[in-house]
Amino acid sequence: MTADLYGASPLAVRADALAASSSPSTVRIAEVPFRAQVTLRVDPRGAAAERIGAALGAALPGPGGVARTERVAVLGLGPDEWLLVGPEGAAQGLQDTLTAALDRAFGAVVDVSAHRTIVQVSGPKAREVLNKGCALDLHPRVFASDRCAQTDVARTSAILMRHDVVEPGFWVFVRASFARYLADWLIDAAAEYGG
Amino acid sequence: MMLIPCPWCGPRNETEFHYGGQAGVAYPRDPQALSDAEWAQFLFFRDNPKGVFAERWMHRSGCRRWFDLRRDTATNEILGAGAHEEQERTVSV
Numbered sequence A: 001m002t003a004d005l006y007g008a009s010p011l012a013v014r015a016d017a018l019a020a021s022s023s024p025s026t027v028r029i030a031e032v033p034f035r036a037q038v039t040l041r042v043d044p045r046g047a048a049a050e051r052i053g054a055a056l057g058a059a060l061p062g063p064g065g066v067a068r069t070e071r072v073a074v075l076g077l078g079p080d081e082w083l084l085v086g087p088e089g090a091a092q093g094l095q096d097t098l099t100a101a102l103d104r105a106f107g108a109v110v111d112v113s114a115h116r117t118i119v120q121v122s123g124p125k126a127r128e129v130l131n132k133g134c135a136l137d138l139h140p141r142v143f144a145s146d147r148c149a150q151t152d153v154a155r156t157s158a159i160l161m162r163h164d165v166v167e168p169g170f171w172v173f174v175r176a177s178f179a180r181y182l183a184d185w186l187i188d189a190a191a192e193y194g195g
Numbered sequence B: 001m002m003l004i005p006c007p008w009c010g011p012r013n014e015t016e017f018h019y020g021g022q023a024g025v026a027y028p029r030d031p032q033a034l035s036d037a038e039w040a041q042f043l044f045f046r047d048n049p050k051g052v053f054a055e056r057w058m059h060r061s062g063c064r065r066w067f068d069l070r071r072d073t074a075t076n077e078i079l080g081a082g083a084h085e086e087q088e089r090t091v092s093v
């Protein structure tokens, strides 16, 4: 007899609370679950970095930069470290592409999809809500769509990336075990905007 | 609150960093040859100037890289982190 396997995202238990705290005219908060996330470490000046850029269709960005292809966002986390974010189920394909392009050069490709979940914070008040717990200047003039940052949000480590679709917004990458804490903090921070 | 310039991430709040003490303390070339006193000198003794001090810092909440910084210990004025090239030895490639 086999057990039924199913996945529950870290914030599935907060989905209703996040929806209740959202208000279309001010701020909307929702989890973006199950994105493929792959970490890449490689010497940025080597031939392998160039091969990987060519294989992805976007050169690897510098620290704090974001490069985008049709399916994948490449976040520069440090001088020799990147996080690739793709659609659900894409992790194995991404890993295969990167590993083939690395071609046994010194480096690392690791599936870290389960490490963090993503919280989307969007709407006209998104920046104000995040800045209650984050000291970075998130104005689009400084923090544009091609920027990301690793920093503290509400005293927990997070990666911030601008994610404007219909309205200005951000993706907040947070460790799975800190996700419920951050969600509760966001619900509290958004309360004054009438969710 | 100090605003510390990470060479990779730019200026960030002091709370994002971990302090690493004096910079440029070289590991002894031949540790076996040292006397106990010399080994203790290497392990435990550091400069403590009132004024400009070269320090190690690590951007814990950001890129997690170690880098060198010069800071005036009396005024907390930061006199600059090294350029990317000078920080290369701290990059763990």
Ligand SMILES: [Zn+2]
Pocket (backbone or CB within 6 Å): B006, B007, B008, B009, B010, B059, B062, B063, B064, B065
């Ligand atoms: Zn940094």
